[in-house]
Amino acid sequence: MTAMSYRPADIVSPYLLFLGDIEDSVSAKMARAVVIWRPEKAVGQLRMTERTVSVGIEDVSIEDAVARGARTLVIGVANSGGKLPAHWRDVICQAISHGMDIASGMHQRLTAIEGVPELAREHGVTLHDIRHNHPPLEVGTGEPRSGTRVLTVGTDCSLGKMFSSLALQRGLEQAGLNAHFRATGQCGVLIAGEGVAIDAVIADFISGAVEWLSPACDDQQWDIIEGQGSLFHPAYAGVSLGLLHGAQPDYLVMCHELGRPHMRHLPNRPMPEMAACIEANLAAARVTNPAVQLAGFSINTSQVDEATARRELEALSQRFGVPATDPVRFGIAPLVAGLTGAKQ
């Protein structure tokens, strides 16, 4: 199998987005990613309780979804540890019994749930374990590659690296450039239809997988590589560092959420200080690209009012001498302008 010929199996849309009974809004990232970036692909959402997080589309039953043409039940949730709660099994089995494929971004494989592979065979449906679908991997080399690479990094996980990467890709393309989105997480792979869930590869191959994902290319091509985790997250920093080395980025975009009280899932752990976080990322990135630069900030400002958001973005921009924006609130244009200006 050559790098170029590899693609994950097609996940057939339309989708029914399954949210289980999660009450933590951030965990719904897989469903939300579809609603934001591929809204035409979802017929509705399926929630187990009234308190379950909503991604703002219509609630539909499995029966109604099938009537609307839904072909795949997408597990719309990415939880820490990647285990499928045992009490979701009945819904998964129901969907299979109604002839739907299932797509999951969990570490735990659909095929490892008791009875599920047998039921899938019986009904002739496909089980997509998005995180486990990747090409044969090699260890990284760190050898310089042609092309221009932008990597989104962050102070923490789950604060907008995928969103920022997709927005940047779209913005660069709209500016007339040849820009590709390189997905490194299960949501990104679902959106892009290709990529590698980096956190699910064998540890020795993290950077090698990213070298494969964003190979040498035309110097006019931009690869926008989706970052993962944070160098300061005690669970995931290994993934973040391997990704950083494998990406050998020319530009880093630092992602952050204003007002986040502590590192995700770790109430005792304060967020890293911004200047230290930038310096740690640049220092590590220099191992494979000594010319790496900070290109700007992509900040989630949803917790503050607009005036505060503008003031904070301006302060960051002044302090570090690069553009800062909230791509949801104010658009991605400042970062696109900064990147295309820097490249000239």
Next chain:
Amino acid sequence: MTAMSYRPADIVSPYLLFLGDIEDSVSAKMARAVVIWRPEKAVGQLRMTERTVSVGIEDVSIEDAVARGARTLVIGVANSGGKLPAHWRDVICQAISHGMDIASGMHQRLTAIEGVPELAREHGVTLHDIRHNHPPLEVGTGEPRSGTRVLTVGTDCSLGKMFSSLALQRGLEQAGLNAHFRATGQCGVLIAGEGVAIDAVIADFISGAVEWLSPACDDQQWDIIEGQGSLFHPAYAGVSLGLLHGAQPDYLVMCHELGRPHMRHLPNRPMPEMAACIEANLAAARVTNPAVQLAGFSINTSQVDEATARRELEALSQRFGVPATDPVRFGIAPLVAGLTGAKQ
């Protein structure tokens, strides 16, 4: 399965150490580890050509090894990428046909070699894939744990972190302390009979696996955790950082080889500067243990004469204010004294 009840399947000795046809001495680390740390377990070595690296014990055929009571053919090689060369298959099959178990530390599973699982079943022998033998894993938390932890880190891979860790454990034990060796690589696991090959776990679980491997313990207990790779190696730094965070070491021992010309397998990549390497490791380690200290240096000086070695060690010790030794040439005592002195 609880943490405490987990143990890899026993690999039955005596061993025949198989070196294939490798000509790179460093790749023979698995065989050499047995010869140094468990010499009583090896009946001899098996080399495919005269130019193959020797680990200094008698060459014996499979037939002779069986006559001497050998029970397991140990693949004595750890190569980059972890693939078993296809032309080694015949020797593996011969050993199986003579009733020997096989133990391998490669990423590629013995069970993935064509015909090998069937042959093993036919002859009633066991295939040990050391790298793939680990407990169910969780993501890391970074929560502080009781006990005292020492981690060996390095400027590069394959320069003595396992040797230094085993020597430290033995030295601390001889000084009357309760010291455990925590194996994180396939050689260490083979020597210790337990542990986790960290480079073979799924990337999301690197630090969680190390938290499992060295759990909270008595404050009088020392855990000597075997390091892997280097924060400056473009292929393996993700593993090194996750291991560093999961270990939450109180003390780092920096390992290095005097005169190494470039990073392993990467002729274009210079070795990192020592002060920068120390600072990067301390800075990263502070994420999970703000009190971490450099305890000293374990230096492989085999490429220089004794006078030069002594001079270089003294210079390092003076420059950084901690002990420096070559545990092979001059013994581990200076590091043991430094650690036990620091703890008082």
